[in-house]
Amino acid sequence: MMHRSEKAIPxxxxxxxxxxxxxFVYGFISWTGYVSFTDWNTLVxxxxxxxxxxxxxxxxxxxxxxxxxNTLAFTVLFIGLTMLCGLFLxxxxxxxxxxxxxxxxxxxxPMALSFIVTGVVWQWVLNPTTxxxxxxxxxxxxxxxxxxxxxxxxxxxxxxxxDFGLPVAVIAVVLAAVWQMSGFAMAMYxxxxxxxxxxxxEAARIDGAAEKQIFRKVILxxxxxxxxxxxxxxxxxxxxxxxxxxxxxGPGAMFVTDVPGVYMFETxxxxxxxxxGSGIAMIMLLLVSLLIVPYLISSFRKExx
Amino acid sequence: MELKRKWGLxxxxxxxxxxxxxxxxxxxxxxxxxxxxxxSPKPSASASASASExxxxxxxxxxxxxxxxxxxxxxxxxxxxGLISLFSSKHQDIEVINAAxxxxxxxxxxxxxASRMQGGDPPDAFQVHGGAELNxxxxxxxxxxxxxxxxxxxxxxxxxxxxxxxxxSKDGKPYSVPVNIHRGNVxxxxxxIFDDNGLKAPTTFDEFFKVADALKAxxxxxxxxxxxxxxxxxxxxxxxxxxxxxxxxxxxLWTNELSFDDAKVKQSLETFKKxxxxxxxxxxxxxxxxxxxxxxxxxxAMNIMGDWAKGYFTTDLKLExxxxxxxxxxxxxxxxxxxxxxxFAIPKGAKNEANAKEWLKxxxxxxxxxxFNPLKGSIPARIDADKxxxxxxxxxxxxxxxxxxxxxxxxxxxxxxxxxxTQANQAVxxxxxxxxxxxxxxxxxxxxxSSIQ
Numbered sequence: 095m096m097h098r099s100e101k102a103i104p105x106x107x108x109x110x111x112x113x114x115x116x117x118f119v120y121g122f123i124s125w126t127g128y129v130s131f132t133d134w135n136t137l138v139x140x141x142x143x144x145x146x147x148x149x150x151x152x153x154x155x156x157x158x159x160x161x162x163x164n165t166l167a168f169t170v171l172f173i174g175l176t177m178l179c180g181l182f183l184x185x186x187x188x189x190x191x192x193x194x195x196x197x198x199x200x201x202x203x204p205m206a207l208s209f210i211v212t213g214v215v216w217q218w219v220l221n222p223t224t225x226x227x228x229x230x231x232x233x234x235x236x237x238x239x240x241x242x243x244x245x246x247x248x249x250x251x252x253x254x255x256x257d258f259g260l261p262v263a264v265i266a267v268v269l270a271a272v273w274q275m276s277g278f279a280m281a282m283y284x285x286x287x288x289x290x291x292x293x294x295x296e297a298a299r300i301d302g303a304a305e306k307q308i309f310r311k312v313i314l315x316x317x318x319x320x321x322x323x324x325x326x327x328x329x330x331x332x333x334x335x336x337x338x339x340x341x342x343x344g345p346g347a348m349f350v351t352d353v354p355g356v357y358m359f360e361t362x363x364x365x366x367x368x369x370x371g372s373g374i375a376m377i378m379l380l381l382v383s384l385l386i387v388p389y390l391i392s393s394f395r396k397e398x399x
Numbered sequence: 400m401e402l403k404r405k406w407g408l409x410x411x412x413x414x415x416x417x418x419x420x421x422x423x424x425x426x427x428x429x430x431x432x433x434x435x436x437x438x439s440p441k442p443s444a445s446a447s448a449s450a451s452e453x454x455x456x457x458x459x460x461x462x463x464x465x466x467x468x469x470x471x472x473x474x475x476x477x478x479x480x481g482l483i484s485l486f487s488s489k490h491q492d493i494e495v496i497n498a499a500x501x502x503x504x505x506x507x508x509x510x511x512x513a514s515r516m517q518g519g520d521p522p523d524a525f526q527v528h529g530g531a532e533l534n535x536x537x538x539x540x541x542x543x544x545x546x547x548x549x550x551x552x553x554x555x556x557x558x559x560x561x562x563x564x565x566x567x568s569k570d571g572k573p574y575s576v577p578v579n580i581h582r583g584n585v586x587x588x589x590x591x592i593f594d595d596n597g598l599k600a601p602t603t604f605d606e607f608f609k610v611a612d613a614l615k616a617x618x619x620x621x622x623x624x625x626x627x628x629x630x631x632x633x634x635x636x637x638x639x640x641x642x643x644x645x646x647x648x649x650x651x652l653w654t655n656e657l658s659f660d661d662a663k664v665k666q667s668l669e670t671f672k673k674x675x676x677x678x679x680x681x682x683x684x685x686x687x688x689x690x691x692x693x694x695x696x697x698x699x700a701m702n703i704m705g706d707w708a709k710g711y712f713t714t715d716l717k718l719e720x721x722x723x724x725x726x727x728x729x730x731x732x733x734x735x736x737x738x739x740x741x742x743f744a745i746p747k748g749a750k751n752e753a754n755a756k757e758w759l760k761x762x763x764x765x766x767x768x769x770x771f772n773p774l775k776g777s778i779p780a781r782i783d784a785d786k787x788x789x790x791x792x793x794x795x796x797x798x799x800x801x802x803x804x805x806x807x808x809x810x811x812x813x814x815x816x817x818x819x820x821t822q823a824n825q826a827v828x829x830x831x832x833x834x835x836x837x838x839x840x841x842x843x844x845x846x847x848x849s850s851i852q
Contacts, residue, residue, distance in 0.1 A: 135818065137513060138540040157825055223681045243683040245832055344627055347683045348832040363510040365821035366536070 123379065130372035137366050148373035158374070159256045160349040161357050165381070167260045168353065169332040171268045172275075176328055177321065179272060180279020187280065188287045198284070202277035209274065213341025216270035217242075242266035242343045245350055261350040263343065271338055275331070279324055286320040287313070326389050333381045354378050463494045464754035466743075467515075467522035469508035470775075471501040474710055478774035485770050486761045493754050498522055516542055521746035523755040529566045529577055529740040530813025531653070538569045543744045545572040549756055555763055558781050562805035566813065567742055575742035576763045577780035579772050581705050582796055583737030583808045584638050584729040587712070588701045589694050590722065592619060600727040604642065604670055607730045611677045614700050621677040623699035625690030629824040632831050633810040635703050636671050642731030643667040646804035649735075653807065653814045655851055659844040668836045675831060682831075692716070694724065703729055705739060705811075709792050710776030720792045728799075736803035739811045740780060819850035 130148055134140045152158045183201050187194055204212065219225045220241035230238040244262040251258045290313060298308045336355030345352035345360075354374050362371025470479040476499070483495050500508035512525055521542075527533045537543045550556055550573050556564070559577060567575045588600055596617060601607035611621035626632040641649045644663050651657035652664075679699055682690070691708045693699035695716050702708065709726070712718040720726075728735070743762055745755045761767045768779035773788050778797050786794050807813035812820050826842035829835075 136540070136816070137516075137536045137542070139517065156829070221681075222684050243681060245683075345629070345828065347626075348829055360821060363507075363513075365818045366513070366816075367818055367821070 126372045126375050129369055130376050132369050134369045135367040140369075144369075148369050149377075151370065152373055152377070154255070156255045157345075157349050157352060157357060158354070159254055161352050161354045163256060163258055164261060164264055164349075164351060165333060165353055167264045168268060168271075168335070169329060171260075171265065172271050172332045173325060173328045175268065175272045176275045176279050177324055179276035180324070181283050181317075183276060183280040184283035184287055187284055198281075201280050204274045204276075205278050207274065209271075209335070209338040210341045212270050212274045213338045216266075216273070217342045220266045220269070242346065242351060245347045247350065261346075263346055263350040267339060267342060267351055270342060271332070271335070274338075275328065279328075282320050282324055283317060286317045290316050322389070326385065329385045330382050333385070334378055354381075461492045462751050462754055463496055464524065464751050464758050465496040465498050465522040466524055466758060467498045467500070467508070467512060468526035468743075469500055470526070471499050474714060475775045478771040481770040481774055482761065482767055485767060486758060489761065490754075490757055493757070495758075516746060519748065521749055523749045523751045524743045524745050524758050527575060527742055527744050528812055529563070529575060529738075529742045530807040531815050531819075532812040532817060533567060533575055533742065533744060534569045535816040537744060537746075538574050542747055543574050544747055544749075544752070545574055546576065546745070546759070547572045549576075549759060553760060553763060558763075558783060560782060560800070560805065563738065563740065563780060566738070566740065566805065566807060575744035576759045577740045577742045578762050578768065579741050579775060579777035580780050580800060581707060581739040581777050582799075583634060583705045583739050583811070584641060584703075584732045584735065584806075585706055585708075585726050586701050586703055586729050587691070587694060587708055587724055587726050589697050589699070590725045592697055592700045593725070600725060601730055602727055602733060604730045608673065610700075611674075615677065620679045620693065620699040621701060622674060622679075623690040623693040623702040624675075624678040624682040625685030625687050626682050626828075626831060627684060627686045627689075629828040629831075630810045630820075631687050631690065631704070633820075633824050633827045634705065634808070635674065636667070636827055637809040637814075638703055638729040638732065638737065639671045639674070640664070640667045640809075641735055641737060641806055642729060643670060646735040646806045649806050652847070653809075653851060655847070659840060659847050664843075665836060665840060668830070668839055672830075672834050672836065675834070688715075705737075706792070706796065707776060713790070713792075714776065720790060726792065734803055736800055736805050737808050738805045739808045739813060741777075815847075816850045819846050822846035822850065 131143055131145060132140055133142050133144045133147070187197050187201070191197065221227070222238070222240050222243050225241075227238040227241075240262075242263045244266075247257045247259040247261045249259045294312055294316075295308055298312050303311070334355055335353055336359065339351060339353050339356050340359070343351040345356060354377065358371050358374040358378070361367045361374060365371075466479075466483070468479060470476055479497070479499065483497060486495060487493075500511050508526075512522075515521055516537075527537060533543075550564075555573075555576075563577055563580075564573055567573050567577060586600065592598075592614070593600060596613065596619075598610050598613060599606075601610045614621040624631065624635065640652070643666055644652075644657075648657055648663070652659065658664075679685075679690075679693060685693075687704055687708070688711055690699075691702050691704060691711055694702045695712060695718055706726075709720070712724055713720060718724055743759055745752060745759070749755055762771075763781070765779075765781060765784055768781050769785050769788050772779050772784075773793070778784075778789065778793050778800060782801050784797070786797055789797060809815060809820065809823060815823075823843060823846055826839050826846065829842070830839040
């Protein structure tokens, strides 16, 4: 008697949250998916089924193609630079410098801000006429970078309706995002570095390895799980990024800094094109799951094995 | 005993969780500014009955009225509060719930409103731009009530200009009450720059380009633009369209009587393209205030913007009309008035319909319009309002409004459904960068085909 009820209690305890997740996460995802197959593109709800018409429209749309290009550029740069900066900062803090706690806090502070704040601040910093360019001009540079107002795309390969390549304006946005998140990456790597026993380094030293070799052959492999988690966390941030872009640049000229999140917001809540907006949302979900699902599968296998 | 206690604990945990969930649901559908009406105490049975039955002659008494708007900025909030206190002095027994939702140009508010309307929890009266936003949005969706009885009982038919009543009507029935008018076709210019260089404000495109060349030769940016949000560039385009086509043909674009294929539309885009060669280099990094500021500071000579820019000049920058800055209608649009009007409508199924009608009566009265508009910086929608309450800009605009042909704004969702505006902004954004006339025409034509029936 006692035994059975003891077992039932934990199940009952998590039941409400299970129900909530079922409704508010999976229920709403299904609803969004359903809407994306209708022609509900006015204020009046329509449940007329139109198949993949909204998706077909999106993939032929100049703006959405630009969005996908920008997302790719942003994701690669953002993840790469954040991890590099994080690792570099962690290594520095770990090298037993004076005032370590101070630096640790300074580097991690930006994380306390929301992306909206970061966006507004960096919009001022990188403003082509009033920001950091004022300093550059006083240094005698007559043509300072245009930052997020640049419309150039390098190398500019014409593909579909858009020019494919790296939009220069995205780099400005990436700078802001990296500034915000590299403290977090530092904290993760620092924890990783601290968890590697000194014996390993000592052993390598005794074997005659140089510090560089120790870092590459002993330390980095140990940090691999942390790097994996970082990639997952940063990737989902970058695939669904909205607030930073919205505050800092908006879509940008020729949509050089537009991302699916901003397009989704404007389509749905300004244009009342609910079906198209749902379509964009579903594509964003798919992009994130392309990354998350393999990770989940591999970690699931590890747990069993 | 032990067992009982555990069960009790668990049940209370479940209760707390479900309470939290219902609280979340509540705040999602309601507005943050006020408790949603379903949470607040119900008015007395008789009041609510008379409200929902809406006997047209019955004087509303007691209960509440929930007013939904996006007037949370400095001048507009003051204007709204003025209106509310005027209403309260006339109806001391009706409690006003100000359900304003903050956010530029109603972006957030419109999303909240749409979800409330679809969720069956409409406010009693809501702010909506006259024109397509009202007609192809809420009226077509059968979500608002017709106000012909109110117009008749208040004698409004000849108190608002006919063009304006048409803008808030569908099939001959008005659906909302205009509170204010903003003009969208104005060139604001720096008086000092013009005087110093012996220039006259341009009234035609030829004069505009002549003046612009003269300014450029002196090293002054002729036209300030801040198209970080693309609607500002769309406003310049709609003004060029109005100038090239004239008010009558411009209006035909929105009723499908004139196609974007028309040669004059192409000519407009060519003119627009030429104008863009006179703008500031950093336009993409600026918003409309930043662009207006260029003119205020004397870094640029002219700015094409709606007359909320006047409010920005006089209120925020402390400039004096006719001394620091001047204004003329945009080139070739002297007899026309690009109109942006804020109106209020009553949703079907509003809980306090009779009270909402009382609110609209106050909005539509001379007294109400003269309380609100001087504070907001707009002009009254009524033609018999008290001119002496307005500044020199307001007075001259009130005069123009009486005689000019009204044209609905494309950039502000008055001319065409919001879906069209979204697509037009996209086309304009691309056009400003690449200047490809044919591509822009194609995009606008496609937008017309998909959004305007």
